[in-house]
Amino acid sequence: MAERPKKRQRIELSLETKVKLIQEFDSNPQSKQKDLALKFKIGKQTVSDIIKRKQHYLQLYDANISGERKRITNGKFENLNGLLHQWFNQARSKTLPISGPILKEKALQFAEQLGIADFKASDGWLTSWKTRFNIKQFKVSGESAGVNHDVVDDYKERLLTIIGDFDSKDIFNCDETGLFFRALPDKTLSYKSQAAKGGKISKERLTVLLCCSSMGEKLKPLVIGKAQNPRCFKNINKDTLPVTWTANRKAWMTSQLFNDWLQQLNRQMRQQRRKILLFIDNAPSHGQDLSVSNVTVKFLPANTTSVLQPLDQGIIKAFKARYRKYLMRSLISRMEDCASVTELCKAITVLDAVNWINAAWKETQQTTIAKCFMMCGFPVTSEQESDDENDDNIPLATLLATISSEVPVAELLISITIFPQRTRMRVTGKLN
Template sequence: MCFHWFAKARSQKIPISGPILKAKAMEIAGKLGVPNFKASDGWLDKWRLRNNVSFKCISGEAADVNQDDVEQFQTKLQTLLNGYKPEDIYNADESGLFFRALPDKTLAFKSEKCMGGKLSKERLTILFCANMARDKEPLLVIGKAARPRSFKHVPIAKLPVDWKSNKKAWMTREVMSEWLQQFNRRMKAQNRKIILFLNNAASHPNELDLTNIKICFLPPNTTSVSQPLDQGIIQNFKTLYRSLVLKHLITKIGDTSSASELSKSINVLEAVYFIKASWDKVEATTIRNCFRKAGFLETLEHPSDFDPEETHSTGSLC
């Protein structure tokens, strides 16, 4: 049954990754009443050999790192963190998500010329924010439509994320400024003084009058090693998101005629809930380890008292 399902999917050019096949095998085993079956990596390897199937490619972001700037930043970082408790040391960054994209690798017959359909480039932009104490801020998600069709029966205020929109679904200075001002008001209400590390993207403003947030811009071409979110937090989120999407698609593969049709079966509202669920699944240990990997170590000094006369109106290049 598993082979016939796989053969049908490949005849429609639908990419079938290892996790998809293993999940389908578990589903079939359940229907056949085989309680002790485990779709392990070993099972998958034997299945591939038995059926003459191999992995094939169907077709990140990393600028050249300036090592000198990284070392200078690491030297200065601990001084910047002095006076701040872990819960007041934040990192925020946005990342694009092709929320309908299918796997770019697939299991395929060895004799098969591996061709795929046009990959979905429909994207959402997500703003992530977390602190050294492993607290995660609610996500801001940017789409193209102010109110997508799938939101028809759901008030925007009831969504599990903060929804914004523009024609290209990109982060803009206006959207980022609004988010920063809201964040600042929340910190002010809690009488908290925090430091927020951002990369130097054009969409990140440095002229806002923020009384309770000190913005520290990371040196250019260093974020792939000096930004905590880039050390695995965002990647872990995307892995979790893909896992949820694949589980969702497994039930639909048999009822679709092409990869394009399959990818379009995911609507924006479903994606938003998958996004929220995936962010919730990112573990505290992952966040802690990524801050440490980026060189963010807890200081032993006690944080200074909040000085209402000391404003943090502009960002500085750290």
């Protein structure tokens, strides 16, 4: 009895390998498909099928499809998938946010137009569609998509002319930011068998105005709250606070508050016999007619602050990271004495926040500030050129050093795992 020939092992080609085969065929059209089959260890019919569908594979490759080894099939809804992919590209070219529910709804519309009655926009179909076209979900952040780069380039070219004879130490930028000063982390570790319950997240906010020079000089922060005299300020002279405190009903910046701050800054510069150049954004709360003797105010072009304002390039982010460090230290030290999340939040006072704001601002590195100015096109000086520093690197040892030695180690570990996202800690060993 004749021995049956061994069945050739099935080989699945990756998309990248298929593209290489197509490129070899295009570079030498006279080459035989048999030779390509032997080289890539596949059948002649497979080579023929790949060449016939070369436009399809090249389009997938150009669309940044992952080159992992996987079989690419036509799919039951190939036309629908292709139309949805084209629509997706058009929408993203306009920087429109596209979510899963939007894709499902649009897919159902395409199915109706194509007369596909059995199509269901299920989660499984959506996952397969995103995998096929190498699409992932990202959080939309920042305002950079709305920036006119021609305006940015033109402004950077004119920046030296705008600065004129001002020294780097006299070039300042100010901006305000909202600070949820009692906000607990919104994520936690928990046992798989238990629900991750939590309390209501505090949204009590302060507005903090920060001002610094291109050389790293930092002025006293302006903090805006909701009460002129919070209960925690009892028996405290507000003039002795490490920040300038003011208030209004919504804790927002207003044109009157900004003008008062600018007048105070002008008096300070006049006493120092300095004249400075202050760059600000064109927010309505900053007003328009800001003429003072020792502070020359320049407005940044509209819709460009995400790339032209130094404080937005990482200074505020570094400041908030350091504020969170102080907040987390306080939370860990107070956990034993609080019975609930609400009680833990209320234990944090405005006076605590004021002191942490001051400490976080003082610890923000001068080199970080200088580099953010440089990123926005401001002139570089020899003093500003230094090694990179990580303002958000808060080591575990630093945090542990602030905890009282009376806290049991086991409880300390539990406390740390409750807040992993904000403190950015990684515990790899055991504490004894």
